[in-house]
Structures are given as C-alpha cells and as structure tokens.
C-alpha cells in the first residue's frame with residue numbers, strides 16, 4: 120500500500136475551520152435541522168443548497184473524504200478503491216457488475232470517478248406511459264426540472280457545443296465546447312457524417328477554461344480514476360467544500376446502518392458506525408441520498424414494529440424496479456492508431472436514436488458516446504464479459520492502440536422483478552448483504568441489437584473493421600421511485616416519502632424510468648428542486 | 661509463445677517515470693518487485709496460480725507472473741469486498757482454495773497426474789472446460805461453480821497483467837499522465853514521448 124494516503128489527513132469530522140480524527144467534537148452532535156445520508160451527486164447538491172439557505176446540515180458519508188492530490192493516482196488498478204467494494208450478491212439472468220462499474224463510495228460518491236458526460240433528459244422521458252404505453256409517467260415534467268438543469272449547468276460551468284441538436288435544450292452551454300477532440304471522437308464523427316447521422320462534441324461537467332479557481336482539462340484521460348487536476352467537477356471538490364463554508368458538518372467514514380422512527384411515526388435520526396463504534400445523529404428532517412442499492416437496503420433494514428416491511432414501504436415498492444442502462448461497448452480495428460487512452464474519455468456523442476421510432480420494433484431509444492478505454496478496463500471486460508482469454512485476448516490487446524470504441528447508453532424499462540432485497544448473509548456492520556437481481560426485458564434486448572448494429576455501421580463507415588462487442592451496463596436508477604399514487608410509489612413529486620413526512624429520498628433511486636442517456640445532471644437537478652421544496656416548506660412554518 | 665510481442669520495440673514506459681506524480685510512481689514501481697511472502701496462498705496453490713496465469717495471459721515471463729501472483733495473494737488476503745458475487749457462489753477465498761483442489765482432482769481423474777504434471781494441452785483443455793462450465797461431473801462443482809471459478813481466476817490475473825509497466829510498454833499505452841497530460845490528441849498526432857511504431861512496419 121502506498122504510504123502517503125491522506126484521506127484529508129485521516130479525519131472523519133469536518134466543519135468550517137475544524138477537522139478531527141475522532142467524533143468527540145461534533146458540531147451537531149445534539150441534533151441538526153437536516154441530516155443527509157450520502158454525499159454523492161444528490162447529497163452534495165442538497166448539502167450546498169440547504170446550508171446556504173441557513174439550515175443546520177450534517178452529511179454522513181460511508182467512505183473517506185478524499186484528497187485528490189495524495190489519494191488519486193493515474194492508475195486503474197489502485198483506483199478501484201474509489202468504488203463501493205463491499206460485496207453485493209447478484210442474481211437474475213443478466214447479473215449486474217457492481218463496484219467500479221456503477222457505485223462510488225466516499226465524499227463525492229459516484230461523481231468522483233464518473234466520466235462527466237452531462238445530459239438533460241428529454242421531454243418524452245417524463246411521459247413514457249402517455250407516449251409509448253410502457254412503464255409510468257413521472258409525477259413531474261421536463262418543464263419542472265428545466266430551471267434546475269439551467270442552474271446546475273451554470274453552477275459548475277458545463278462545457279458543450281453552441282448548438283445541441285436533440286431534445287428541448289439546444290444550447291449554448293455556459294462554457295465553450297472542448298477542443299481539440301480525441302482521435303476516437305474524430306473517428307466517430309467521421310463515421311456519423313458519412314452516414315448522415317448528426318453528432319456533436321460532448322456536453323461535459325469538465326472545464327474547457329478556468330473556473331472557480333480550477334484549471335481546464337489536460338486530457339490525461341483518467342476521469343474514471345478521479346481527476347487529479349480538479350478539472351472535472353465532483354461534489355467532493357465543488358458542492359461539499361462550499362457547504363462546509365456555509366456551516367455544514369461532514370462526517371466521513373461513517374456508515375449509516377439504521378433509520379430510527381419515534382412513537383409518532385416520524386424519523387428521529389439515524390444510527391451510524393465509525394471504527395466499530397455506534398453513534399446517533401438526531402435531525403428534524405432526514406434525507407437519504409445513498410444511491411440505488413444502499414437506500415433500499417437501509418430502508419428495509421430499518422423495519423420496526425410500526426413499519427414491519429421496512430420504512431416508507433407501504434406500497435411494497437422499496438427495492439423494486441431497479442434499472443441500469445445497457446452499456447455495450449462496440450469496437451472496430453483501424454489501420455492507423457486511434458490510441459484510446461488519450462484525452463477525456465468521451466468527447467463526441469450522438470442522440471440521433473434517442474426517441475421512439477415505431478419502425479424499429481421497440482420503444483424508447485439510446486445515446487452513443489464515443490468512448491475511450493484503458494488497458495485494464497478493456498482486458499477485464501474482454502475476459503469477464505466477452506469470455507476472451509489466452510492467446511486471443513493477447514492478440515487483441517497487442518493491437519490495443521488500433522481500436523476505436525463506441526459505447527451505448529440504452530434505456531432499460533422498469534420491471535418489478537428487478538430488485539434489491541436483503542439476504543441472510545451479514546456484512547462487517549452486521550447488516551444483511553443486499554441481493555441485486557437484474558434481467559433484461561424483451562424491449563431492452565431489441566434496443567441493444569439495434570444499437571450494436573448501428574454502432575458497427577458507424578465504425579465501418581469510418582474505415583474500421585468491426586472486431587468485438589463487450590456486453591456491459593452503466594449507471595443505476597430506481598428502487599424508491601417517485602409518483603403521485605402512494606400505493607404504487609415510494610416518494611412524491613418532491614422526493615418526500617408518502618409514508619413519513621420528515622423523510623426524503625433523493626438520489627438516482629427516485630427515478631421512475633431510466634432515460635436513454637447518462638443520468639447525473641437529472642439527479643442533481645432533482646436534488647436542487649428538492650432543496651427548494653424543503654426551503655419553501657420551512658417558510659410555511 | 662514469444663513471437664512478436666510488440667509493435668513498439670523501442671518504447672519503455674519506465675523512462676517516463678520522472679514525469680509521473682509521486683503517488684502514482686510509488687504504486688507502479690512496486691509492481692516490479694521484490695514481493696513479500698504470500699499471506700494467503702500456500703506453496704502448491706501459488707504454483708498452480710502461476711501455471712494457470714501463463715495460459716490466461718499468454719505469457720511466460722517470471723517477473724510479470726510473479727506480480728500477477730502477488731496481486732492474487734493480496735486480493736485473497738485483503739479484507740476489502742469483491743464488488744459482487746453471484747448468489748450460490750462462495751466467497752473468493754473459498755472459491756479459489758477449494759477450486760484449485762477441484763482442478764487438481766479433475767486432472768487426476770482425467771489424466772492420472774495432478775494439474776502441474778499434465779501436458780500444456782491437457783491443462784488448456786481443463787481451463788477451456790471450466791470456462792464453458794463443461795468439465796466432467798464431480799461433486800465439487802455443486803459448491804464451486806466452474807464458470808465463477810474460471811472468471812474469478814481470469815479477471816484477477818488479467819487485471820494485474822495489464823497493470824504491469826512492461827506490458828504497458830509493449831501495447832504502446834501512454835500510462836500515467838499527470839501532471840503532464842496530452843497536448844496532441846487528434847488523429848495521427850502524438851506527443852514526443854509516446855510510443856512510436858517501428859518505421860519498417862506497415
């Protein structure tokens with residue numbers, strides 16, 4: 120193990136002017152207005168907005184408070200530690216890869232090792248039942264989120280094209296698009312051009328010029344290993360430090376194991392474990408922003424005589440309708456080098472196949488991201504997902520530099536059989552390990568087949584020879600869905616639980632459908648909207 | 661097996677180490693050894709892992725395989741979780757330990773001698789069968805799913821192999837790139853320090 124790991128000097132309690140490696144000097148030890156569980160995309164935004172509005176906010180985070188300079192490395196293997204490595208049990212006919220593939224742990228959550236591709240959902244994403252007769256409509260519309268999309272983009276200086284040809288927002292983005300783009304992105308755009316498919320430079324939560332004391336991207340390509348220069352946004356470097364400036368307290372390396380309900384049926388606070396010892400955090404309002412596996416696990420594990428099926432679960436929908444995106448990687452080999460390691464991983468995209476097109480034989484659609492790859496990630500996917508090993512693997516990897524890659528982000532429809540439940544196996548905290556069950560449905564598989572063929576056409580048009588496809592998934596959504604009907608959903612249009620008025624659930628877990636693009640801008644817009652709702656509600660008191 | 665291993669014979673990524681940040685350099689250079697004694701793997705298990713790794717990564721070089729072995733031992737002795745595990749599959753420590761025993765038993769059953777003493781073709785045929793889940797029936801496979809065993813062995817080995825700087829040099833990967841980053845990222849362009857192909861190669 121490297122000797123100079125810092126984790127912000129191994130402290131676990133952080134507030135303005137103070138950092139402690141123990142929990143004896145807690146700022147809000149006697150209680151806070153708001154307790155947020157999880158400091159990822161949603162938790163970070165909520166902490167910032169609510170502390171800025173004057174609430175006493177405490178954020179409790181299971182993982183470390185990273186120091187990008189000393190904890191991050193330009194290395195794939197060692198940076199797998201940024202992920203939620205605790206074992207989850209997986210089942211179903213298409214069992215999901217967890218860990219680095221979709222789950223972050225530590226201050227910043229998934230935003231620390233995400234790729235930074237930053238999309239708004241389209242209007243249709245919120246109305247799939249009305250438009251396509253599948254799944255359900257969201258209890259909010261695109262227009263409800265629009266001001267928050269705009270705010271988030273400004274807050275973190277999203278870079279992107281002057282004109283974005285798809286969906287209701289057509290640009291321009293606050294910061295100029297990235298330039299130059301990588302060879303892989305050029306190949307993609309050339310292929311698209313030849314086929315008459317529109318493509319653009321990617322909208323990114325990555326700086327194209329200095330902003331807020333942070334430098335522009337230096338194209339090192341290690342976004343999934345944590346950005347050392349701080350050119351890529353994360354809530355670790357943006358929202359959380361600002362929240363601390365506004366008075367918030369962050370408890371890191373603290374795993375919440377229980378949400379406690381009082382006699383009146385309201386949440387009293389949460390129990391958490393630090394260094395093997397149990398603590399309690401009291402709060403008037405509790406917000407769970409612990410993503411799509413840990414949120415339902417926590418709610419189910421908090422079952423009590425008043426709520427024997429778990430908290431906020433009168434609908435039985437806690438842990439149901441887990442979604443991912445189909446994320447197949449499609450590769451072609453070229454005569455000249457492409458060098459997939461260079462540059463920000465995603466620099467060109469297309470949403471030409473985003474909306475439902477009846478002639479394709481399936482509903483909904485997908486996004487294509489021209490996507491970089493690094494040796495470990497590629498070789499590991501080849502062996503574990505495509506079953507390629509030995510000389511064949513070696514032959515492909517020797518020509519690593521000659522491959523181009525397109526990655527699919529395909530909508531996956533919600534299905535009640537895709538679930539997070541509790542197993543009989545216990546983890547180090549004595550909590551039951553989750554069982555994550557996932558299988559693709561018929562529509563999902565037709566969409567994948569269409570996308571793989573289209574991607575191969577694009578790569579072929581660019582002069583490549585289709586070489587292999589690694590089936591993959593990206594992102595998680597759902598398990599505590601929003602809705603107007605308390606009998607079929609967990610939270611309302613403001614992410615407040617139907618059953619317990621001072622309990623909010625705000626993260627990707629609240630999604631009703633997955634959309635056909637990377638989800639984090641929508642997670643953050645939802646969080647900013649929930650914060651506004653809490654601020655407005657407080658004014659009424 | 662040592663045919664043309666690289667299109668970049670003149671490229672040595674370690675020559676760039678002065679341009680890497682200190683944290684990354686420390687991590688990468690440790691992969692060159694020397695390695696501490698194994699904490700989990702017993703002698704016979706280590707020999708089997710070493711031999712299986714030769715087939716999985718298609719390489720014989722001891723200095724690289726020793727790192728692969730070290731990584732396997734580190735993984736199996738670490739308290740860190742394994743991200744995901746299929747229901748019905750035992751913890752990785754048990755999967756590998758009991759799995760290696762089952763592989764030895766299978767070798768004896770099919771060919772007479774234990775795994776390390778059968779021919780390369782026979783070893784490969786066992787690995788191929790495990791990969792497909794088609795090894796001859798044995799009661800062990802009820803608790804040690806063949807495909808899960810193969811996948812755990814292979815992904816752990818491949819992860820280490822493609823993290824070794826010698827392999828990075830051979831595939832022409834740029835490796836660590838902080839604080840320097842890349843200036844010339846477009847098609848056909850390279851920064852002066854990147855891997856260049858042999859001029860004679862088409």
Ligand SMILES: Cc1cc2nc3c(=O)[nH]c(=O)nc-3n(C[C@H](O)[C@H](O)[C@H](O)COP(=O)(O)OP(=O)(O)OC[C@H]3O[C@@H](n4cnc5c(N)ncnc54)[C@H](O)[C@@H]3O)c2cc1C
Pocket residue numbers: 156157158159160161162179180181182219220221222223224225226227228229230232233234235236237238343373374375376408409410411413414417594595625626627628637638639640642
């Ligand atoms: C490799 C990778 C690439 C990605 N690329 C993109 C991309 O390009 N674009 C995009 O839009 N999205 C991308 N994503 C997805 C993105 O990371 C997620 O959508 C986003 O982080 C979800 O936000 P969240 O707030 O719901 O959860 P998270 O950000 O995951 O935050 C949850 C936090 O809760 C903490 N937590 C969980 N349980 C507990 C507990 N019991 N006690 C205390 N704390 C707890 C976790 O440690 C974590 O920090 C990527 C993800 C990965 C893994």
Ligand code: SF4
Pocket residue numbers: 325335336337338339340341342343345346347348349350351462463464
């Ligand atoms: S490519 Fe840019 S944003 Fe990504 S890690 Fe490197 S410097 Fe950061």
